[in-house]
Amino acid sequence: MPELPEVEVSRLGISPHLIGQRIQAIMVRQVQLRWPIPGEVQYAVGREIRDVRRRAKYLLIDTDVGSLILHLGMSGSLRVVDIDTPVQKHDHVDIQLHNGKCLRFNDPRRFGACLWQAAGETPIELLERLGPEPLTDAFDGRRLYELSRNKTLAVKNFIMDNQIVVGVGNIYASESLFMAGVDPRKAAGKVTKGAYEKLAAAIKQVLAHAIQQGGTTLKDFTQADGNPGYFAQELQVYGRAGEPCRVCENPVQSLTIGQRNSFYCKKCQR
DNA sequence: ATTGACTCCTGATGGC
DNA sequence: TGCCATCAGGAGTCAA
Numbered sequence A: 001m002p003e004l005p006e007v008e009v010s011r012l013g014i015s016p017h018l019i020g021q022r023i024q025a026i027m028v029r030q031v032q033l034r035w036p037i038p039g040e041v042q043y044a045v046g047r048e049i050r051d052v053r054r055r056a057k058y059l060l061i062d063t064d065v066g067s068l069i070l071h072l073g074m075s076g077s078l079r080v081v082d083i084d085t086p087v088q089k090h091d092h093v094d095i096q097l098h099n100g101k102c103l104r105f106n107d108p109r110r111f112g113a114c115l116w117q118a119a120g121e122t123p124i125e126l127l128e129r130l131g132p133e134p135l136t137d138a139f140d141g142r143r144l145y146e147l148s149r150n151k152t153l154a155v156k157n158f159i160m161d162n163q164i165v166v167g168v169g170n171i172y173a174s175e176s177l178f179m180a181g182v183d184p185r186k187a188a189g190k191v192t193k194g195a196y197e198k199l200a201a202a203i204k205q206v207l208a209h210a211i212q213q214g215g216t217t218l219k220d221f222t223q224a225d226g227n228p229g230y231f232a233q234e235l236q237v238y239g240r241a242g243e244p245c246r247v248c249e250n251p252v253q254s255l256t257i258g259q260r261n262s263f264y265c266k267k268c269q270r
Numbered sequence B: 001a002t003t004g005a006c007t008c009c010t011g012a013t014g015g016c
Numbered sequence C: 001t002g003c004c005a006t007c008a009g010g011a012g013t014c015a016a
Helices: A004-018 A039-044 A141-148 A155-159 A170-180 A193-212
Strands: A023-028 A051-055 A058-062 A066-071 A077-082 A091-097 A101-106 A113-118 A253-257 A260-264
Touching: A004 A051, A004 A058, A004 A077, A004 A101, A004 A193, A023 A039, A039 A066, A039 A113, A141 A155, A141 A193, A155 A170, A155 A193, A170 A193, A170 A260
Parallel strands: none
Antiparallel strands: A023 A091, A051 A058, A058 A066, A066 A113, A077 A101, A091 A101, A253 A260
């Protein structure tokens, strides 16, 4: 389930193969992803790829006339392969290049997306309302503190809100709350300034570390060159229900917060 | 306005 | 071994 680090690692992996290449064709085998793939993606055909960027968990493949927007959902992966490589199940989109390679998008659960952003037009709504990138200075504890006043929703849900900060998925929400010693159930408005500063620092640290590790993978992440991703880095609480806390050895708790599985240590997190 | 529930989809998992 | 039910999960959308 790609979280921001996996998307960033994918970007790093694919961009050297794409930048400077001309798109020869875009083959869509399955139109029905998160949203139907719009016909406008064909505007990219014949254009040279100028850059491959990331915004939140969206990848943007830039051409002069616009950008292809890819989202990996929770089971999507990208690989750069030869155009004649036999397709596998769930290989939904090929972005074929003039050099005989193609970027192949595979997504079993089809929660991913492939969209089009025309150059010079107002950003599509998906990208318009996003909060700051977690690894920039625009995101800090003060922002969390100020935006959370009077909010009653659980702090875990708060930090997973893309308008507050992007790229904090279910796994890293649990991990960063553990690292900061904050109870995930606590009302966002009741969390202190100091705790938010710890939390913001923890989010930055845990994401940066995961990117450095090549992305955490729990199940089916495949690196852009086709090699299997690294196995999960040493997760502190996620998926460890009943196992001893790595700090205090009390059993890790699990519960559902906002329809999401959450893990925490009731002794270390208050 | 805020918050929580529901939704898309398929593979993995567990029970019998 | 096989079959079925259940669940996970990003994030947009809907409902209260």
